[in-house]
Amino acid sequence: xxxxxxxxxxxxxxxxxxxxxxxxxxxxxxxxxxxxxxxxxxxxxxxxxxxxxxxxxxxxxxxxxxxxxxxxxxxxxxxxxxxxxxxxxxxxxxxxxxxxxxxxxxxxxxxxxxxxxxxxxxxxxxxxxxxxxxxxxxxxxxxxxxxxxxxxxxxxxxxxxxxxxxxxxxxxxxxxxxxxxxxxxxxxxxxxxxxxxxxxxxxxxxxxxxxxxxxxxxxxxxxxxxxxxxxxxxxxxxxxxxxxxxxxxxxxxxxxxxxxxxxxxxxxxxxxxxxxxxxxxxxxxxxxxxxxxxxxxxxxxxxxxxxxxxxxxxxxxxx
Amino acid sequence: xxxxxxxxxxxxxxxxxxxxxxxxxxxxxxxxxxxxxxxxxxxxxxxxxxxxxxxxxxxxxxxxxxxxxxxxxxxxxxxxxxxxxxxxxxxxxxxxxxxxxxxxxxxxxxxxxxxxxxxxxxxxxxxxxxxxxxxxxxxxxxxxxxxxxxxxxxxxxxxxxxxxxxxxxxxxxxxxxxxxxxxxxxxxxxxxxxxxxxxxxxxxxxxxxxxxxxxxxxxxxxxxxxxxxxxxxxxxxxxxxxxxxxxxxxxxxxxxxxxxxxxxxxxxxxxxxxxxxxxxxxxxxxxxxxxxxxxxxxxxxxxxxxxxxxxxxxxxxxxxxxxxxxxxxxxxxxxxxxxxxxxxxxxxxxxxxxxxxxxxxxxxxxxxxxxxxxxxxxxxxxxxxxxxxxxxxxxx
Ligand SMILES: Nc1ncnc2c1ncn2[C@@H]1O[C@H](COP(=O)(O)OP(=O)(O)OP(=O)(O)O)[C@@H](O)[C@H]1O
Ligand SMILES: [Mg+2]
Numbered sequence: 001x002x003x004x005x006x007x008x009x010x011x012x013x014x015x016x017x018x019x020x021x022x023x024x025x026x027x028x029x030x031x032x033x034x035x036x037x038x039x040x041x042x043x044x045x046x047x048x049x050x051x052x053x054x055x056x057x058x059x060x061x062x063x064x065x066x067x068x069x070x071x072x073x074x075x076x077x078x079x080x081x082x083x084x085x086x087x088x089x090x091x092x093x094x095x096x097x098x099x100x101x102x103x104x105x106x107x108x109x110x111x112x113x114x115x116x117x118x119x120x121x122x123x124x125x126x127x128x129x130x131x132x133x134x135x136x137x138x139x140x141x142x143x144x145x146x147x148x149x150x151x152x153x154x155x156x157x158x159x160x161x162x163x164x165x166x167x168x169x170x171x172x173x174x175x176x177x178x179x180x181x182x183x184x185x186x187x188x189x190x191x192x193x194x195x196x197x198x199x200x201x202x203x204x205x206x207x208x209x210x211x212x213x214x215x216x217x218x219x220x221x222x223x224x225x226x227x228x229x230x231x232x233x234x235x236x237x238x239x240x241x242x243x244x245x246x247x248x249x250x251x252x253x254x255x256x257x258x259x260x261x262x263x264x265x266x267x268x269x270x271x272x273x274x275x276x277x278x279x280x281x282x283x284x285x286x287x288x289x290x291x292x293x294x295x296x297x298x299x300x301x302x303x304x305x306x307x308x309x310x311x312x313x314x315x316x317x318x319x
Numbered sequence: 320x321x322x323x324x325x326x327x328x329x330x331x332x333x334x335x336x337x338x339x340x341x342x343x344x345x346x347x348x349x350x351x352x353x354x355x356x357x358x359x360x361x362x363x364x365x366x367x368x369x370x371x372x373x374x375x376x377x378x379x380x381x382x383x384x385x386x387x388x389x390x391x392x393x394x395x396x397x398x399x400x401x402x403x404x405x406x407x408x409x410x411x412x413x414x415x416x417x418x419x420x421x422x423x424x425x426x427x428x429x430x431x432x433x434x435x436x437x438x439x440x441x442x443x444x445x446x447x448x449x450x451x452x453x454x455x456x457x458x459x460x461x462x463x464x465x466x467x468x469x470x471x472x473x474x475x476x477x478x479x480x481x482x483x484x485x486x487x488x489x490x491x492x493x494x495x496x497x498x499x500x501x502x503x504x505x506x507x508x509x510x511x512x513x514x515x516x517x518x519x520x521x522x523x524x525x526x527x528x529x530x531x532x533x534x535x536x537x538x539x540x541x542x543x544x545x546x547x548x549x550x551x552x553x554x555x556x557x558x559x560x561x562x563x564x565x566x567x568x569x570x571x572x573x574x575x576x577x578x579x580x581x582x583x584x585x586x587x588x589x590x591x592x593x594x595x596x597x598x599x600x601x602x603x604x605x606x607x608x609x610x611x612x613x614x615x616x617x618x619x620x621x622x623x624x625x626x627x628x629x630x631x632x633x634x635x636x637x638x639x640x641x642x643x644x645x646x647x648x649x650x651x652x653x654x655x656x657x658x659x660x661x662x663x664x665x666x667x668x669x670x671x672x673x674x675x676x677x678x679x680x681x682x683x684x685x686x687x688x689x690x691x692x693x694x695x696x697x698x699x700x701x702x703x704x705x706x707x708x709x710x711x712x713x714x715x
Contacts, residue, residue: 215405218391220417222390234406
């Protein structure tokens with residue numbers, strides 16, 4: 001005690017005579033910090049502006065015009081492009097296909113991703129291997145994978161049909177049949193996103209405190225179903241919300257598999273929004289119309305995300 | 320209600336022994352505390368009693384019935400976890416009702432939506448709700464029943480955890496450091512409440528802590544654990560005054576007991592730094608022993624008396640008491656004395672000081688750290704008589 005009292009007394013009080021000098025020093029330092037902040041944030045802001053904000057502004061402007069891709073002139077036509085979209089049956093079909101695709105891919109991905117994560121987590125050996133196998137589709141180049149799928153699903157020499165025929169089951173021309181094309185594309189979509197969902201669920205499972213499982217066991221919730229219902233699923237709530245939102249957005253923006261495997265066919269049976277957008281803009285060169293489609297897609301995506309977050313967020317964060 | 324028999328329990332993790340043959344009989348209705356430093360295996364033992372962990376060897380019996388093969392649910396024990404382990408997505412009421420629902424409702428009756436429509440479900444649920452309300456009222460958390468754990472204070476969460484354990488009236492309560500997440504003040508309050516709860520319920524409590532104040536104030540008996548072994552099981556007062564082992568003496572008491580290496584000079588005296596001190600050991604001359612003197616047993620010697628002499632190194636004021644650190648001649652570590660403030664009013668750093676104690680307050684340990692009881696009150700577990708002062712005899 002006496003030691004600390006001495007120590008305190010030994011420090012001379014610097015405040016009274018130095019106040020003016022210190023405040024100017026503080027101003028200098030504040031200025032330096034502001035300059036440093038500008039220097040650090042500047043490049044990122046410039047890049048953001050050039051790569052993201054300006055293009056979006058450009059899309060909005062183009063959407064209000066009749067610009068043809070590559071043309072030197074353009075005329076502003078107001079909301080005419082949006083009016084055209086509203087009445088366009090091709091767009092309606094494309095929107096419906098996309099929604100159906102999302103409605104198949106999201107539950108399929110979430111359920112199978114969760115199932116595989118639970119299976120991997122409960123097993124003991126070869127976890128890393130299983131994880132890698134399931135994560136592969138997410139990392140692999142999609143174009144190459146799509147070609148592999150095309151071979152698999154080939155109507156005559158494809159292994160899928162050969163296996164079905166071998167078992168005496170009916171076969172189909174999977175990608176050329178209006179009834180099967182969308183579900184088959186959805187299966188491919190699920191396969192693609194599965195690894196992503198699974199890795200997130202695995203991380204979520206790891207972060208559930210062991211104490212909760214112990215408490216459930218003592219409370220008598222010791223069957224696997226009870227444990228799943230009292231601890232695992234509720235505790236995976238936040239992760240599930242994230243997976244649902246991200247997978248929904250990815251499914252909503254499906255393009256490459258469709259373009260490579262079906263080009264939207266047969267007819268318009270597998271035409272999706274991004275395909276419509278791409279075609280209008282770059283094949284038919286209706287850049288104005290394409291930009292308007294882009295904005296509609298963007299608006300739907302933003303609305304979906306907000307709605308999901310609003311509806312589910314409060315239910316999964318337990319505060 | 321039931322006692323718990325723990326018989327030669329051993330457990331290792333990856334070849335490293337964590338429990339080495341722990342045996343202990345917890346009496347029916349007793350409040351027993353497992354006390355020991357971090358990592359000594361307290362939680363492991365508690366989890367083995369609960370059935371959350373399976374022992375490598377040994378047996379557990381609850382209420383005289385062996386339970387080694389039984390799952391936690393069948394052991395009729397309830398546990399309060401250090402983290403409380405409340406289900407964050409359920410309301411307080413649902414948290415507390417869960418153990419009853421799992422036991423009294425069938426799998427079908429527990430289903431959402433259709434479950435409540437099944438015969439008997441409604442009546443059973445109403446009874447459960449009533450019991451939850453009663454328990455919550457007893458713990459003064461009746462007004463937070465509809466909240467989620469995330470919306471509660473630390474103390475309220477702790478009560479909910481106790482409530483969830485209490486509501487189904489288990490034969491044994493297991494508590495793993497239930498107060499360690501609370502601030503110091505609340506910890507003292509909740510300590511008193513747990514004591515009161517035990518008195519009211521009369522159920523067997525097994526309570527794990529590394530906090531000696533908790534162990535001393537709450538327990539009927541304290542089991543001191545170290546390195547996977549039980550060193551001593553006795554009433555708190557006895558653990559303090561009559562430790563069976565040097566490590567027990569070191570662990571209990573604050574500040575820590577002074578341990579002074581000494582050599583036996585003859586049957587009636589030992590030698591410290593060339594000074595003869597009157598302590599009867601009954602050991603052959605030349606043997607090494609350790610003298611344990613509690614800081615509160617030391618007091619300043621009269622001016623003309625002998626004692627452990629040296630200069631004051633540090634004085635810590637604690638209001639009513641002072642901790643005096645003395646650099647005593649011939650000792651490697653400073654002696655720490657706990658003195659009443661009014662008995663040493665003007666001690667300052669650097670002052671010369673002589674400290675002494677009474678022989679009856681000396682704890683003697685052999686070279687292996689076992690307690691030697693041949694001094695003052697040989698072998699008895701009573702608090703030893705005061706005895707004469709250590710340095711009473713003149714140097715021959
Ligand atoms: N599942 C496990 N796997 C490997 N080692 C473990 C496991 N559980 C506990 N141990 C080890 O066993 C020893 C005792 O652990 P235990 O949790 O029983 O200690 P404790 O006395 O409760 O400590 P604390 O006061 O810190 O809670 C520790 O060394 C710990 O590292
Ligand atoms: Mg522990």
